Amino acid sequence: MRFIPQGLFVNVVCSLFLCNCFIFRCVRIEKKNMQFFTITKISSIFILKIKLYKVNMRVKFFFSMLLITMLLGCGDSDSRMVLQPGVSKKLAQERAGLIGNLSYDIRFNIPKGCNEKVDGYEIITFDFKRDLGQVVLDFTGDASSIKNVMCNEKEIAYELINEHIVISSKYLKKRGNRIAIKFLAGDQALNRKDDLMYTLLVPDRARTVFPCFDQPDLKAYFKLELDLPKGWTAISNASIADSVTTSGSRTTFKFQQSDLISTYLFSFTAGKFSKAQKEIDGKKYAVLYRENDAKKVAQNLDSIFYMVDYSVRWMERYTGILYPFQKYDLAIIPFFQFSGMEHPGSVFYVDSKMFLAESATQPEKIARAELIAHETAHLWFGDLVTMPWFDDVWMKEVFAGFFADKIVKELFPSVNSDLQFLIAHAPKAYSEDRTKGTNPIKQRLENLNLAGTMYGNIIYHKAPIVIRSLEKLMGQYAFQNALREYLRTYSLGNASWGDLVKIFDKHARFSVKDWSKSWVESAGMPIYAYDVYYKDSVGCGIVLRQKLPSEIRLPYLQLIEFTKLVHHKGTSQSALLGKKGGKEQVLIFPKCRRNNDCFIPNSNGFGYGYFELDSLKCASIVRHYQNLKNPVHRASCIVTLYENMLNGNFDGKSMLALLVRVVEYEKNELLISMSLDYLLSANLYFISKDDAATREMVECSLWNAYSHTNDNKLKIQYLRTIAKVMHSEKSARKMHEIWSHEVVSDNRWIGEMDLQNFAFELCIRMPEESSSILNVTRKSIKNIDNLRRFNFISQAVDPKKIVRDKLFESLLHLENRKQEAWVADALKLLNHPLRNDESEEYLAKGLSILPEIQQTGDIFFPKNWLSSLLYGHTSADDYAIVCGYISKEGKSISPSLLSKVYQCSDLLKRSTSIASKK
Numbered sequence: 073m074r075f076i077p078q079g080l081f082v083n084v085v086c087s088l089f090l091c092n093c094f095i096f097r098c099v100r101i102e103k104k105n106m107q108f109f110t111i112t113k114i115s116s117i118f119i120l121k122i123k124l125y126k127v128n129m130r131v132k133f134f135f136s137m138l139l140i141t142m143l144l145g146c147g148d149s150d151s152r153m154v155l156q157p158g159v160s161k162k163l164a165q166e167r168a169g170l171i172g173n174l175s176y177d178i179r180f181n182i183p184k185g186c187n188e189k190v191d192g193y194e195i196i197t198f199d200f201k202r203d204l205g206q207v208v209l210d211f212t213g214d215a216s217s218i219k220n221v222m223c224n225e226k227e228i229a230y231e232l233i234n235e236h237i238v239i240s241s242k243y244l245k246k247r248g249n250r251i252a253i254k255f256l257a258g259d260q261a262l263n264r265k266d267d268l269m270y271t272l273l274v275p276d277r278a279r280t281v282f283p284c285f286d287q288p289d290l291k292a293y294f295k296l297e298l299d300l301p302k303g304w305t306a307i308s309n310a311s312i313a314d315s316v317t318t319s320g321s322r323t324t325f326k327f328q329q330s331d332l333i334s335t336y337l338f339s340f341t342a343g344k345f346s347k348a349q350k351e352i353d354g355k356k357y358a359v360l361y362r363e364n365d366a367k368k369v370a371q372n373l374d375s376i377f378y379m380v381d382y383s384v385r386w387m388e389r390y391t392g393i394l395y396p397f398q399k400y401d402l403a404i405i406p407f408f409q410f411s412g413m414e415h416p417g418s419v420f421y422v423d424s425k426m427f428l429a430e431s432a433t434q435p436e437k438i439a440r441a442e443l444i445a446h447e448t449a450h451l452w453f454g455d456l457v458t459m460p461w462f463d464d465v466w467m468k469e470v471f472a473g474f475f476a477d478k479i480v481k482e483l484f485p486s487v488n489s490d491l492q493f494l495i496a497h498a499p500k501a502y503s504e505d506r507t508k509g510t511n512p513i514k515q516r517l518e519n520l521n522l523a524g525t526m527y528g529n530i531i532y533h534k535a536p537i538v539i540r541s542l543e544k545l546m547g548q549y550a551f552q553n554a555l556r557e558y559l560r561t562y563s564l565g566n567a568s569w570g571d572l573v574k575i576f577d578k579h580a581r582f583s584v585k586d587w588s589k590s591w592v593e594s595a596g597m598p599i600y601a602y603d604v605y606y607k608d609s610v611g612c613g614i615v616l617r618q619k620l621p622s623e624i625r626l627p628y629l630q631l632i633e634f635t636k637l638v639h640h641k642g643t644s645q646s647a648l649l650g651k652k653g654g655k656e657q658v659l660i661f662p663k664c665r666r667n668n669d670c671f672i673p674n675s676n677g678f679g680y681g682y683f684e685l686d687s688l689k690c691a692s693i694v695r696h697y698q699n700l701k702n703p704v705h706r707a708s709c710i711v712t713l714y715e716n717m718l719n720g721n722f723d724g725k726s727m728l729a730l731l732v733r734v735v736e737y738e739k740n741e742l743l744i745s746m747s748l749d750y751l752l753s754a755n756l757y758f759i760s761k762d763d764a765a766t767r768e769m770v771e772c773s774l775w776n777a778y779s780h781t782n783d784n785k786l787k788i789q790y791l792r793t794i795a796k797v798m799h800s801e802k803s804a805r806k807m808h809e810i811w812s813h814e815v816v817s818d819n820r821w822i823g824e825m826d827l828q829n830f831a832f833e834l835c836i837r838m839p840e841e842s843s844s845i846l847n848v849t850r851k852s853i854k855n856i857d858n859l860r861r862f863n864f865i866s867q868a869v870d871p872k873k874i875v876r877d878k879l880f881e882s883l884l885h886l887e888n889r890k891q892e893a894w895v896a897d898a899l900k901l902l903n904h905p906l907r908n909d910e911s912e913e914y915l916a917k918g919l920s921i922l923p924e925i926q927q928t929g930d931i932f933f934p935k936n937w938l939s940s941l942l943y944g945h946t947s948a949d950d951y952a953i954v955c956g957y958i959s960k961e962g963k964s965i966s967p968s969l970l971s972k973v974y975q976c977s978d979l980l981k982r983s984t985s986i987a988s989k990k
Contacts, residue, residue, distance in 0.1 A: 157234045158521030159210055159276055161461065164287040167208065168460070171285055172199040173247075174292035175329075178282060180257060182342060184301040186264040190257040192282055198251075200244045207244060209237040209251075210279035210286040212258055218283075219254035237283055257281045260928065263409075263890075267304075268343030268362070270405055270420065272413065272930060275462050275523035278335035286335045287520065289460040289566040294330040294338050299323075306342035307360060307401045309333060309417040331397050331416055332564050334458050339415035341403045348373055352381040355395070361404040363427045364855055372427045376402075379441050379483065383448035386479050392556050393563070396456045400448075406857035407893045409930045411443050414450030414472070421447070423857075429823030431784040434741045438492060441483050445476035457559055460566040462523035466513050467569055469527075470535035471555075473497075477536065487742070491704045493540070494677035495746045498711050501534035505597050506682070506718065509974025513538065513592045514569055524931035525968035528975070537680045538591045541630050544678070545587075546580045554579040582629070582651075590628045590650075596621040598628040598681040604671060612636075612664030614671060616647050618655045618681075627655050628681070635675035635705060636661045637696050638668060642705070644675060670696035677708045682715055690722045694730055703740045710734070710743075714750050717758065718982050720989070724758030725766060732773040741786065748793045755797050756905060757946055757983035764799075771803050784821050792826065795833040799906075804837040808845075815852050824853065828862055832869045836904055839871035864894045868901035873910055876902055880914050884921055886928050896936040905944035912950060915941065919957040919973070926969050934969060938976035951977070951984045 154162060174197070181191040200207065211218070212235045221230050223243040231238040239251070261277035263270050271281065279286040296308050302321045306312075309330040317324050330338070345360035346369075357377055363369050380402065384395050397416040408422035425440055453475070454468030477496070481489040504510060513535050515526055543551040554576050558567065561575070569592065576584040599619040606612045614634055618627055629650030635642045647657035661669075670692045673683040685693075693709050700706045713730065716722040731751040738744050751770070759766050771794065778790040791810070798804055811830045814822045822830075831849040835842035846866050853859045867879040880902055882888040889895050899918070903911045918941040926934045942954070954977045962970050 155208065155234050155236050155238070156519065158519040159279070159286055160519050161517065163208060164289070164461065164520070166204070167285060167287065168289050170201050170204065170207070171290055172201055174198045174285065174290055175295070176282075176284065176292055176338075177295045179297040179299070181299040182269060182301070182304075184266065186266050186269070190259070190262065192255045192257045194253055194255075194282055196249075196251045196253070196284070198249050199247045200241070200249055201246075203241045203244075205241050207239050207241060209239070209283045210235060210276075211237050211255070211283040212260075212280045213255060217256040217258070219256070220252075222252040224250055235279065253283050255283060265343075268341075268405075270341035270343075270403065270408075271339045272409060272420075273338060274336040274413065275465070275526075275931060276336070276520035277930075278338060284335050288334040288336060288458050288462065291332045291334050291458070291564070291566070293332060296327040296330075296340060298325045298327075298340065298342055300325065300342050303344060304342050305345050305347065305360065306340055307358070307403060307418045308340035309338060309398075309415060311399055311417075328398075333416055333455065337415050337455060337458075339413070339418050339420070341405065341418065341420065345403070350377045352377065355381060355384065356399070357381065358399075358401045359404060360401070361423070361427070362406055362855075362857060363404070363423060365427075368427050368429070371430060375440075376426060376444070379444045380448065382483060383445040383479050386445075386482070387449055387452055387475065390475065390478075390552065391452050391559055393452065393456070393559055395451070396563070397451060400451075406855075407861060407891060409892050410932065412447040414447045414455060416451060416455045419447050419451075424825060429826070431788050431821050431823065433745065433785040433789055434487070435745045438480060438484060438487065438742075442476045442480050442496070445479035445483075446472045449475040449479075452559060456564065457562045458566050460568055461517065462520060462526055463515055463517040464569050465523065465526050466515075466531035466535050467572070469531045470513075470539050473532060473536040474539050477540075488703055488740075490677060491707055491740070491742055493536075494704060494707050494711070495742050497533040497537050498677065498680075499714075499746065499749070500529040500532070501537060501680070502597075502682075502711070502715060503978075504529040504975045505534055506715065507975045507978040509971030509978070510595045510597075511968070511971055512595045515968070521927070522966055522968060524926065524929075525934070525966065525972065527931045528935065528972075534597075534680070541591075541678065541680070542576075542584070542587065544631065545582065545629065546576070546584075550579040586626055587629050590626045594621070599684055600632065600673065600679075600681050601684045602634075602671070602673060604669075606664055606666050611660060611662040612666075612669065613661070614659045616649065616657050616659065616673075618649045620655070626650075630679055632657075632674060632679040633676045634659055635672045636664070637670040637672060637699060638663075638665065642672075642675075642700075642702070670699075672700075672705055672709060673712060674708055675702075675705045677704050677711075682719070683712050684719075685712065685716045685721055687721065690716055690726075694726065697730065697733075703743055706734075706738075706740075707743055707746060710747060710750065714754075717754070718979075720986055724754055724986070728754045728759060728766065728770065732770060735790075736773055736777050744786065745789060748789055752793060752796060753979065756944075757979045758986065760987075761946075767797070767799050771798055771800060775803070775806070788822065788826060791822070791830070795830050798833075798837065801837075804834065808834055808838065808841075812848070815848055824855070824858060827852070828858070828865075832865065832901055835866075835869035835871070836901070836906055842869060842871050861891075861894050861897075864891065865898045865901065868898040876910075880917075884917060886924070889925075889929070892929060892933045892936070896933070896940045899937065899940035900943045903941060903944045905946070908944050908947065908950075911944065912947075912953070915945065915950060915953045916957065919954070920961060922969065922973070923965050926966075935972050935976060938972055942976050942980060945980060946983055948984045948988070951980050954980065 154160065177195040179193045215232050218232065221228055223239060228239065228243050258280040260280040261272055262281060263272060276286055278284050294309060298306050300306060300323050302318065302323050304323065306325050308327045310328040313326045313328050315326045345362055347358060347360055349358045357380055380400065384400065388394050399417050401417055402419045402421060404421050404423045404426045406423045408420055411422055411425055413420040425443055428436055428440060449472040450468060453471035459465060459467055477493055511530055513530055517523060517526060558572050558575050573584050573588055600616060601619065602614050602616045604612055604614055616632060620627060627650035631646050631648050633644055633646045635644040643661060645659045647659055649655065649657055672693065690713060693713060697709060713722055713727060717724055717727045731747050731754065734747040735744060735751065738747065755770055774790050774794045778787055781787060794803060795807060798807060807830065811827060811834060814820050815827050828849060831845050834845050850862060853862055867875060870876055879898065883895055883899060903914060922934065925937050958973060962973060
């Protein structure tokens with residue numbers, strides 16, 4: 073062994089230690105960030121380590137300092153870029169400052185068979201504003217999915233890491249970079265059948281199809297080319313160019329360049345469609361559809377075109393901005409996962425809400441108009457101006473919903489718009505906001521792979537109520553002017569809620585920023601309680617108090633109306649709570665009579681919160697209900713009483729008795745529809761299975777209402793409810809008689825989908841006749857898409873449990889969940905209330921794959937899966953299974969996904985809690 077002087081030995085050891093630290097640090101960073109170092113670089117460090125002791129002391133000191141600097145530098149890199157699966161907020165923020173002038177030129181080759189792979193080729197063009205060592209693209213495909221990568225005309229090396237393609241900046245220049253990639257497109261968001269396919273890329277699914285910068289604030293121009301089977305047609309965001317050519321068995325569609333849009337708004341659909349076009353006062357519209365019932369098409373198309381055009385022109389007038397995109401084409405798609413999707417130039421709609429039956433109810437007609445208006449409003453709020461990150465996705469949804477309500481008000485002038493607004497939003501908003509799984513309207517989001525969990529009734533239904541309240545407080549003209557300024561300022565760009573709040577504050581006489589802290593940025597809702605006191609000289613007064621959730625510091629600012637009812641006459645007054653921190657308000661009513669007055673909180677339905685009643689107040693409202701002349705007052709009472717029932721302040725039987733009375737004697741179709749929904753819920757969750765008398769009373773009342781009206785729009789609503797609640801053989805036979813006549817009739821008044829759903833319900837109640845029922849129904853179906861659905865779902869009502877078990881087990885595998893709407897319907901029937909005991913075993917397994925459902929399904933599927941899985945389960949044992957999941961596996965899933973479990977199990981929790989106290 074060669075002797076080394078002690079001082080030199082110490083320095084060499086220190087140097088070796090620093091080298092090893094550096095190498096270890098780099099390897100750790102490599103594993104965490106996947107920023108690989110070449111073998112050459114690491115080898116040179118080893119050589120340095122071996123020879124370091126030969127140099128003089130100053131050089132050794134210099135190298136030691138250099139290594140320390142390198143070590144610290146590695147730490148900086150570590151904090152700067154962490155490549156996680158999905159698209160992290162940190163990555164998105166960094167890229168937003170790097171990438172500019174972005175465009176995609178994409179070509180897809182769509183084979184005829186839906187199981188064959190889709191070849192893709194793209195050229196991504198962009199400027200590289202500043203050099204951080206690499207550029208990161210998003211793509212979920214594996215290494216075999218990427219055939220070739222070229223950058224600026226040269227084939228290059230790249231890394232595929234955690235759903236990202238990492239390219240060194242040494243291949244890039246400041247302006248005009250061109251990255252060309254040959255790839256196999258992922259199927260997850262292509263929604264393919266043998267004769268139909270469509271993209272659905274919201275919120276972060278573009279990266280499952282093609283490599284891209286998949287974040288909303290990197291808007292780009294798209295130029296698309298599709299090579300399709302002959303006989304197919306297609307639409308995309310831009311118009312079809314002139315160069316459409318046909319050769320052999322293939323057709324090539326070349327599209328013009330799109331407008332500037334986010335990746336989640338890029339879209340196309342292709343397949344065997346029929347096409348209709350219409351020009352209305354200079355504006356051209358086109359629709360693709362697959363409905364083959366000529367009569368149904370003729371009954372609906374003109375109305376669809378009219379409502380689209382009306383919505384476009386209404387938005388132009390309100391915003392002061394003409395329609396901001398090249399065209400308005402729409403595709404009406406069978407069993408589309410959403411009601412609609414607002415892709416500019418190619419808006420998608422679900423067929424069941426567009427092509428209505430001849431007997432369509434008023435709520436169904438209003439829902440269609442609201443859907444069209446909602447998607448059209450998105451073209452300004454969401455498409456023209458887009459949120460920079462999906463934590464503000466609620467902004468585009470709230471304004472689309474808010475303006476849809478305004479448009480529907482004009483499209484249906486004879487409908488009470490306040491009643492429609494209340495019924496459309498309040499019950500659904502409370503269904504989530506009352507639960508342990510409630511969330512703020514504006515939520516936090518660290519990764520786009522969880523963006524789907526942002527969606528729900530809070531943003532779709534609570535948010536419009538809240539924004540309507542803001543408009544009321546600001547004044548409609550100040551509110552409108554603020555929104556016009558917002559659209560002008562950020563046109564074709566991105567803006568956050570904070571950006572809009574600053575503009576609102578310029579136009580409001582109060583702090584919208586403070587208002588937002590309670591209403592938008594905090595979870596839950598206010599609780600209101602009130603006491604009545606009498607003074608002979610004054611009359612009577614109401615002391616209204618606002619209770620706040622513990623985490624809320626600022627009171628909720630809103631107007632609350634109270635109505636005092638004496639006999640048939642009502643007197644109303646409003647209280648503004650929350651102003652200057654006030655949590656209490658006194659309202660004075662003249663000429664009061666003790667024990668004769670009925671006070672209705674939130675009588676106009678404008679307020680939002682839980683209005684707490686005691687048993688005497690509940691009884692007073694029920695006693696005076698028939699004296700309420702204003703339908704909005706009646707609707708508000710039903711909502712308030714139902715919420716108090718859920719909180720144990722009002723008996724379930726009493727609630728059901730009131731609803732039955734409303735259904736039998738109410739004349740307003742919207743109120744009947746809402747009451748039937750509440751009746752279904754109360755009957756399922758809050759009436760004992762052994763209470764045969766109450767169930768018989770419900771069935772008899774519904775049949776009585778059915779037989780006493782000649783209005784088919786009401787009849788079909790009663791039949792839909794009877795089909796779900798019927799327990800008696802008598803009801804089943806009566807339903808079978810109606811169904812068997814209509815299913816073979818050439819002049820039906822009941823729609824095809826209703827007949828299918830009635831058949832499923834009858835199969836469960838009449839298992840010995842299920843085979844005949846299904847065969848007759850199958851022969852009556854003329855539409856191929858409807859037949860596919862029917863054949864899939866019919867397995868769920870098979871009388872043999874082994875068949876149903878096999879279907880359920882198949883749904884646990886991704887390849888069998890492609891048709892999510894069908895899956896949800898089938899799962900709901902598998903967990904039917906009449907088969908509760910046999911389906912209890914499905915609960916634990918269905919809950920266990922919830923993270924996979926969220927990762928692989930579209931944005932609404934996790935909640936739809938949960939709602940269908942838990943449907944029909946009302947026992948304490950069922951709730952114990954849910955609680956077991958929450959306490960174990962629930963700890964390891966994302967909080968936003970866990971909140972869906974709380975939301976969907978809320979009625980089960982409340983019913984078991986109330987039952988345990990009896």
